[in-house]
Structures are given as structure tokens and as C-alpha cells.
Amino acid sequence: MRTSRKLILSIAGAATLAVSASMAALAWGHGYTSDPPSRSALCADGEVTNCGAISYEPQSVEGPKGFPAAGPADGEICSAGHDSFAELDDPRGGNWPTTPVSAGPKTFTWTMTARHATATFDYYITNANYDPAQPLTRDDLGLTPIASFRMGGAQPDHTMTHTVTLPARTGQHLVLSVWNIADTANAFYSCIDVDFGGDGSGDPTDPPTSGDPGGTGCDAPAWSSGSVYTAGDEVTHGAAAYRAAWWTQGETPGTTGEWGVWRRTATC
Template sequence: MRKRITTALVGFGVAATTVLATGGSAQGHGYTQSPMSRQAYCANGTVTNCGSIQWEPQSVEGPKGFPAAGPADGKICSAGNAAFAQLDDPRGGNWPATQLRPGQGFTFTWKMTAPHRTTDFKYYITKDGWDPTKPLTRASLEPQPFMTVHMGGRQPAFTESHQGTIPTNKSGRHLILGVWTVHDTANAFYACSDVTF
């Protein structure tokens, strides 16, 4: 009997160690798939020369509090993470873009690999006259989000969808910045999606 208990405990210890080793200290992780984000295009191979983001599209995490805090201007799409700097490169304004119509209803969708308690999701869009050949700055964005989804600390689903309306007064090429604010850490996740009207 003692041998069986010892074997079971050793087996449990190995399983627990495996979970800890593979799970690490991962908190929330996710990225937008609708409209397709830059990291999603890198992950699915549509865009190449993306560096490590192609294997970690869910890891674009940086300080929360945007726009008062958060990643520095010019480094917003990478969340200030140097390993993902390719996301800040405007590539001459040639990132693939989702076609939208002004004022249309739209379902914004995040793919979560590790959902985490959430304060809110906010969606910003660039101002008219934004230059898609330059890295994203706060001055490039409308000062207020066009949509905010309050979560009150709830945990999102592995596929998190938000029904909203695209701003009515936009034309040409723009960028939508999705910011997922984690409730109980100091961080948020950032996703830049290029769009065209």
C-alpha cells in the first residue's frame, strides 16, 4: 500500500512539475482576428519577416493606462516590446487591410490563448489625414475610443466577440487599435489592425 501511495505522489509531482514548466507564469494572452491584426497576419504567414511575433501573436503585452500611459509613441503596435518591433514598422503603408464601410455593424473578435480577468476592451481609430507610412503615435489617433466594452473584472471567453459600429466619417486607409486592459496586473494587450474604407 505504501509503495502505491509513494508512486502516486511521485507521479503527481511529475505532472505538477510538467504543468508548471509548460504553463509558466502566463497571465492573459490574446490578439484580434477580426479585423485581422498585424500579429495575426504574421502568425498565419500572410506577412513574412516578422521575427518572433509569428510564433507569439498573443504576447503583445505592455503597460496599461493607454493613452495617458502605456507604450511610447512609435512603439504602440508592439506594446513597447523590442522583440516585436516589426509590428511598429509601417512597411511603407503596405500591411494587408480589412475592407470596411463607414457606419457598418461589425463584430470585433479576439482569440485568447490564456483568458485573464479584464477591466475593458477599447477600440481607437486613426484621425483623417493619418499617414500609414509612419509608425503609430497618440497624435495619429482620435482622442477617445469609438467603442468600449466594460468587463468589470470578468474573464473573457477563449473567443471573445464584441458587436459594434464602425465610425461613420472615415474614408481611405486607417488603423484600428484594440487595447485589452487586464484587471489584476499592470499590463494590457495591444493589437493594430489596418483597415480601408
């Protein structure tokens, strides 16, 4: 009887560890397009706020692969169908920050936090039907990739770059980059807002100097090394405004990095 009880407890413990490991893998995610900055990257960097959970895990936009025949539903492509990342599907009235581009070769960079065996990286771009004030659908896209990079199951580097030849477009458009995993049924999705009216410099438009809607931005008080800050608190420091992602004290804004506590919200 005692042996049976030990066996049951051992099995239960192993199952708990397996579930925990699975949940941890999902939570910490795997990769996103960082340059030009995707919507995920903009949220993580604090250039766009009120983003919800994606601010803390831009690498986790994972959904079914097989796009465009399969994959996320129309209107949910940028979030890969995740309700918790629905902010990525919100067009915000067409006001996501854009990267100036022009027709011709453009370098796209992925940042990886887990190096999965890879089938392809595919890139799509919106067509003349695209309205940046509406959620992205398949009707908005050319459904043949403008570029596809095959890896045959190899693992990517922690930073992957691709040279994509952009076609001629006018005005604001969206590039959808899809990382298709070789040994699972999933892919990672990144939506990148671009503007063909720009100079092609590849730099995102400056965040507003007054801060994001609902925030105090440059009107926030100056950061103090001795003060305690909690999630949502805003400060200014070094000609910029920041918002705290969690409890902190003594950590200088602008020095905590992409995954740190302070998220930049404006240039002051």
C-alpha cells in the first residue's frame, strides 16, 4: 500500500513538472522582428503603450503555421489569434509608428530567445486594398511571399537578418513576417508598419513628445533614486519619459535594457 502511494505521488509530481515546463516554454516565447520594429517590438520598447501582455513578451506571438491557407483568422493575424495579444490587431486608427522605406532591398532582423528548428522565414506585404485604419485580413495582402528563406530544419542564430526586396508602394503599408517552425505545427508572426512616403532610412518615426494617450509623458515628475516605483508609475529622466513595468527602486531609467523595468514612452 505504501509503495503504491509513493508511485502515485511520483507520477503526479512528474506530471506537474511536465505541465510547468510546458507553460514556461509558452510564457517565455521564442522570437520577433526587431528591426524594422514590429508592433511587438514597439510595445516592448515602450514607444507604444497600452499594449497589455505583449509589452513583456514580444517574442511570444505564436500561432498555427500554414499561412495563408491556414494560420490565424482574418482580423487576428498580427496577434496570431491570441486573445491576450489582441492589442496587436487594433489598428489604432492607422496611427502605429511607421518605418520609412522605399522600393528595393531592405534588411529585416529577427531577435530569437529560443532557437527552434526552422522551415522558412516568409515575408508578405499589403496591396492596394489595405486600409491601415482597419485590422489586417488576407484580402489586404499579396498572398505570395515577396521573399522566402528556407532553412531545412536548421536552427537560426540568436539574431537573424534577411534582405528583402520591397515592391513599389505608396503611403502606409504593412509587412507581415512569418517564422515557420520545422518540428511543430506553429509559426511566429510579426506585423511591421512601414511608410513608402518616407526617406527609406529605416528609423521609426519619433514617439510623440507629449507622451502616449492616457499617460503623463514629459509632464511626469523627475526620477529619484531613493523613491519606490510600482507598475504604471511614470517619470522623466535624461530628456525622456518612462513608465515602470513593475516594482523598482534605484534602477536608473534608460539603463535597464529591452527587458528591464523602465519602458520609454516619449522623447522630451
